[in-house]
Amino acid sequence: MSNLKTTLSSSLGKKIVMSLTGLFLCTFLIVHLIGNLQLFKDDNGLAFNAYAYTMTHFTPIKIVSYLLYASIIVHAMYALILTSMNKKARPVGYAQQNGNANSPWTSRNMGILGTILLIFIVIHMNNFWAQYHWADLPYAKYEVSLTDPADVKFTSIPFDGSKIAHTDYVDIEHGVKVLIAKDLYLIVGELFKQWWYVLLYVVSMVALAFHLFHGFRSAFQTLGWDHKKYVSAIRFIGEWGFGLLIPIAFAAMPLYFFFFK
Amino acid sequence: MSHISHPNTNKMSAHMNLTLKVWRQKNANDKGGFVTYKAADISPDMSFLEMLDVVNEGLIKKGEDPIHFDHDCREGICGMCSLYINGRAHGPKRAITTCQLHMRSFSDGETITIEPWRAAAFPVVKDLAVNRQAFDRIQQSGGYVSINTGGVPDANEIPIPKFIADEAFNSATCIGCGACVAACKNASAMLFVSAKVSQLALLPQGQQERYQRVQAMVAQMDEEGFGNCTNTGACEAECPKEISITNIARMNREYFTSKFFKEEEIH
Amino acid sequence: MKLDAKIPEGPLFEKWPKHKFNLKLVNPANKRKYTILVVGTGLAGSSAAASLAELGYNVKTFCFQDSPRRAHSIAAQGGINAAKNYRNDGDSVYRLFYDTIKGGDYRAREANVYRLADVSVNIIDQCVAQGVPFAREYGGLLDNRSFGGSQVSRTFYARGQTGQQLLLGAYSALNRQIHQGTIKSYNRHEMLDVVVVDGKAQGIVTRNLITGEIETHAGHAVLLCTGGYGNVFYLSTNAMGSNITAAWKAHKRGAYFGNPCFTQIHPTCIPVSGDHQSKLTLMSESLRNDGRVWAPKTKELAEKLRKGELKGSDLKEEDRDYFLERKYPAFGNLVPRDVASRNAKEIVDEGRGVGGSGVAVFLDFAESIARLGEDSVRAKYGNLFDMYEQITAENPYKQPMRIYPAVHYTMGGLWVDYNLQTTVPGLYALGEANFSDHGANRLGASALMQGLADGYFVIPYTVGDYLANIGPKPVDDSHPAFAETKKAVEDRIAKLLSLKGTKTVDEYHRELGHIMWEYCGMARTEEGLKKAKGLISELRADFWKNAIVPGTNSEFNQSLEKAGRVADFLELGELMVDDALDRKESCGGHFRLESQTDEGEALRDDDNYAYVAAWEYKGDNTPEQLHREELVFENVKLTQRSYK
Structure with missing residues (x-):
């Protein structure tokens, strides 16, 4: 144990914590994105609300999600510790600095980008996660025809004390599959109509893009996974996948709701 | 170049x-x-x-x-x-x-x-002169092969593939000027330390102390109060000998291997 | 005092093994009771300090740089010789010995040189074991090249940075001992005097260059590994800080100075571009393996080249004079350094020099590029070409390089016996600081070999003998000699700091350099040398009246450091001239115009000058006394050097 402790308190140990939590958050982003793509379905939120329920009630996923919250906190905390150490390593700064001559802007501003993301995550969690868990959300009832899955009847059920619960059953008599679920889709739709929220979301995704543009590859460098045979693949995934595609896909959702719904 | x-x-x-x-x-x-x-x-x-x-x-x-x-x-x-x-x-x-x-x-x-x-x-x-003895102390902590003068094998009894020798040479060209530290926004000495760790980790002569070395040198580097690497690449760009940050990745690898998979411990 | 070189009896190849057996050993338990002071941390100093500490002695090292790793050995480019015969091309210890004696124009000791060749093979083994990344072939074994006029490939190299890699190897051995607590390293400390107690060296006085504190250090033996004195010429390939001070102070305390006039002028340096120039940059002479040296055939063409009306590459083949190939068909561009240098000077003196100043000849790679391809040439010499372009702003792949000789190495140095001990018991000189192995001219890739031979494989044996003889009696700095020496150092510093005249120390240094280069450089005459002697003593007198030395002692004061060094150069310069005047023959790097063959080659006078000139200091403003160590050649026949 003392070995682990000394290892993790060394400069390289702290960096490995940053990289592992960072990469874990990257994998989460993929899962999150796949789920969120359900928002684009024109089904009054059937798929999305079902997905939201699974994410919050399936035990293995719940465990992973707590790991995720911990990762965010550890990632941010270690970033803070490392930044303050780095400040101490240069108590007197330069009068003139030409950082652009030797390194990309993103790599030198991970702290600022990360702070933006942290603020975003707090607002984001408050708007969706906290609402979903604790607020009195209306329920959505979906009756999906067993013979034609495209035939869905949607009814909104206002919040009604404790009488309503999540239900999922097959009604043979009427030939439908019934799903009654918390209508998170409604909250999303409403929020994505707010211009300030859309702006915040998009700005944050730009920050995410820059953060991952450097962060993904940097994590591999820290782990020492840097072989010339695959370093270009890592760079490609980091820059095009995490630096461009994923943030654009995320940003597309609020924009889609804002402009087309 | x-x-x-x-x-x-x-x-x-x-x-x-x-x-x-x-x-x-x-x-x-x-x-x-x-x-x-x-x-x-x-x-x-x-x-x-x-x-x-x-x-x-x-x-x-x-x-x-x-x-x-x-x-x-x-x-x-x-x-x-x-x-x-x-x-x-x-x-x-x-x-x-x-x-x-x-x-x-x-x-x-x-x-x-x-x-x-x-x-x-x-x-x-x-004025413009600084004290760089921290670099010497890092080297003293483990930047060597522990052999005495005399009693070593004939030079050609240690064959080394050319590409390994060349790669080790690239790492060995460090002149210890400290530009990497100066240019790094975190004043990190990772490029300097990793160059020596790499050189000796690559060569067969360095294998006997490979894992103690990296632990000792990283510990000394931390003690000297250098900052942490955030992989900006500024060190590599400003290094007069163009030493690559591949060395830093290699040192990270060496360090974690030594810490998590090897028996050797520094004392 | 009679000079005794202490060369062992017996056949050449038995001398060193027998001598090693006859040397006394120090009991392992007693070794830690001895302290050895090592001044200078280049190849000789670092290797000696590490090896002695490994044996169990306490060692203190001193260097004026901020780290031992920065000693000027680091700048050696080309390689290191060793008689490994890995190439199966006829090399042997005897051949390396023979080549070195011949290359030194028969002014070195047979016994020393044979030992050098003998241990050369161990050096390579040692360095490889340390992790020095020498160049290798695809089969994984070490690569060799032919170097500096050698007809066998015995040079081991690490790209163009062999000195750096060897020094970092020795530095790593040094670091290991510092870590173990057997060596204490004093950086940014300059040795300013030797303390002699009862005729034996027993300590040194140093100045902490940051605080100005004058410190005394006691030890049972003092090793001077302080390099050469090429900077007496102001412009040389030496580092800015390279100086004679430590050796000169030792000289004034009784150590004889051997062959001070033997300096080496290296043929392939980048020419001077103006008065502002602070140092010259050497390019490895491995360049001469593929480059062809030439000058325009006529003065008229040279004139056009100087004015920039023509470029080197514009000249037709028939307008070019490949003068080395023409005069020395057998060796061509690979003639020894002194021969190549002198020929370049002749060309310039004839008015056929090129470049803006007219003080340069061409080194042309066009043919090699055509034959091997540009990539292949780049792989071999890329770093040198880049360096050249960096300094001159000319592309050597397109235009021939301009080169001119520059002072590079000093074969002379403190006189030492076979044990590397100076005439002061307990005071040793290693590497370039001594005079011993290169005679009147050093072969390429031999300096690194000598520094490491002395440090790794000679001094650990010989110093033990001395220490065993004096016994492990503790030494400290309580003897009055320490206080007296310290006082002398402080007085001299005070005297330097009192100089508030009108001329900077650099101006004096530059003037001294001009005098030395003009009259005691590549070609020397009795008349010129006599003139130089007067000029130097006038300059020295003026220095002590009109120099400016700003600041105080109790601070980091680079002006004061420089002033002390230049003051010593001003004394050394005169001794070099005296030595050059005394030696009325030409040999190796010492070329007296009065003594040349009909073909214009150096003409030795073996009957009268086959000796080592060892000069004894007799006091300020008193002529030094010459002692002669006759050189005895039992194994090689003295011949006129010829590279035709």
Whole structure:
């Protein structure tokens, strides 16, 4: 144990914590994105609300999600510790600095980008996660025809004390599959109509893009996974996948709701 | 290295006049500050340090204390010179030390800001000279193969594949100037330390102490108060010997392997 | 005092093994009771300090740089010789010995040189074991090249940075001992005097260059590994800080100075570009393996080249004079350094020099590029070409390089016996600081070999013998000699700091350099040398009246450091001239115009000058006394060197 402790308190140990939590958050982003793509379905939120329920009630996923919250906190905390150490390593700064001559802007501003993301995550969690868990959300009832899955009847059920619960059953008599679920889709739709929220979301995704543009590859460098045979693949995934595609896909959702719904 | 291109391929005979903003600090305890000097009639063929020589000659004649800066071989190999010029370690050109920088890289009338390396682990000694003994202490902690003089095998009994020898050589070219630390926004010494760790981790001679070495050198590096690597790549870009940050990845690998998968512990 | 070189009896190859057996050993338990002071941390100093500490002695090292790793050995480019015969091309210890004696123009000791060749093979083994990344072939074994006029490939190299890699190897051995607590390293300390107690060296006085504190250090033996004195010429390929001070102080305390006039001028340096020049940059002479040296055939063409009306590459083949190939068909561009240098000077003196100043000849790679391809040439010499372009702003792939000789190495140095001991018991000199192995001219890739031979494989044996003889009696700095020496150092510093004249120390240094280069450089005459002697003594007198030395002692004061060094150069310069005057023959790097063959080659006078000139200091403003160590050649026949 003392070995682990000394290892993790060394400069390289702290960096490995940053990289592992960072990469874990990257994998989460993929899962999150796949789920969120359900928002684009024109089904009054059937798929999305079902997905939201699974994410919050399936035990293995719940465990992973707590790991995720911990990762965010550890990632941010270690970033803070490392930044303050780095400040101490240069108590007197330069009068003139030409950082652009030797390194990309993103790599030198991970702290600022990360702070933006942290603020975003707090607002984001408050708007969706906290609402979903604790607020009195209306329920959505979906009756999906067993013979034609495209035939869905949607009814909104206002919040009604404790009488309503999540239900999922097959009604043979009427030939439908019934799903009654918390209508998170409604909250999303409403929020994505707010211009300030859309702006915040998009700005944050730009920050995410820059953060991952450097962060993904940097994590591999820290782990020492840097072989010339695959370093270009890592760079490609980091820059095009995490630096461009994923943030654009995320940003597309609020924009889609804002402009087309 | 590819070709170096010069803005003026023809010999310029026109001399330049420059304004220098130089960091002056009497000793480690002095607060220090910038002082402005004029450098007049500077030939573009002068090296940057020769330009400072000229300024110093003028100062001495006026009875003033000349600007102190470290320098020795003046051919880019001893690693002694260490100026932060216009916001960059060793000045505006890549892959050279300050002593190899020539005035033809500047233009007439320019103002040049000259600062010492800035890092807690490199305290200023005087003016532009800093104390880099932290580097020596890191090397002392493990940057060697523990063999005594005599009693070693014949040189050709240790065959080494050429590509390994070449890669080790690339790491071994470090001159210990500290530009990596100076350029890094975190004042991290990772490139310096990893160059030595890499050299000996690659070569068969270094295998016996491979894992203790990396642990000892990283521990000493941390103790010296250098910052942490955030993989900006500034070190590699400013290194006069163009040592690659691949070395840093290799050191990380060595360190985690030693910590998580090997028996060796430092004491 | 009679000079005794202490060369062991017996056949050449038995001398060193027998001598090693006859040397006394120090009991392992007693070794830690001895302290050895090592001044200078280049190849000789670092290797000696590490090896002695490994044996169990306490060692203190001193260097004026901020780290031992920066000693000027680091700048050696080309390689290191060793008689490994890995190439199966006829090399042997005897051949390396023979080549070195011949290359030194028969002015070195047979016994020393044979030992050097003998241990050369161990050096390579040692360095490889340390992790020095020498160049290798695809089969994984070490690569060799032919170097500096050698007809066998015995040079081991690490790209163009062999000195750096060897020094970092020795530095790593040094670091290991510092870590173990057997060596204490004093950086940014300059040795300013030797303390002699009862005729034996027993300590040194140093100045802490940061605080100015004058310190005394006591030890049972003092090793001077302080390099050469090429900077007496102001412009040389030496580092700015390279100086004679430590050796000169030792000289004034009784150590004789051997062959001071033997300096080596290296043929392939980048020419001077103006008065501002502070140092010269050497390019490895491995360049001469593929480059062809030439000058325009006529003065008229040279004139056009100087004015920039023509470029080197514009000249037709028939207008070019490949003068080395023409005069020395057998060796061509690979003639020894002194021969190549002198020929370049002749060309310039004839008015056929090129470049803006007219003080340069061409080194042309056009043919090699055509034959091997540009990539292949780049792979071999890329770093040198880049360096050249960096300094001159000319592209050597397109235009021939301009080169001119520059002072590079000093074969002379403190006189030492076979044990590397100077005439002061307990005071040793290693590497370039001694005079011993290169005679009147050093072969390429032999300096690194000598520094490491002395440090790794000679001194650990010989110093033990001395220490065993004096016994492990503790030494400290309480003896009055320490206080007296310290006082002398302080007085001299005070005297230097009192100089508030009108001329900077650099101006004096530059003037001294001009005098030395003009009259005691590549070609020397009795008349010129006599003139130089007067000029130097006038300059020295003026220095002590009109120099400016700003600042105080109790601070980092680079002006004071420089002033002390230049003051010593001003004394050394005169001794070099005296030595050059005394030696009325030409040999190796010492070329007296009065003594040459009909073909213009150096003409030795073996009957009268086959000796080592060892000069004894007799006091300020008193002529030094010459002692002669006759050189005895039992194994090689003295012949006129010829590279035709």
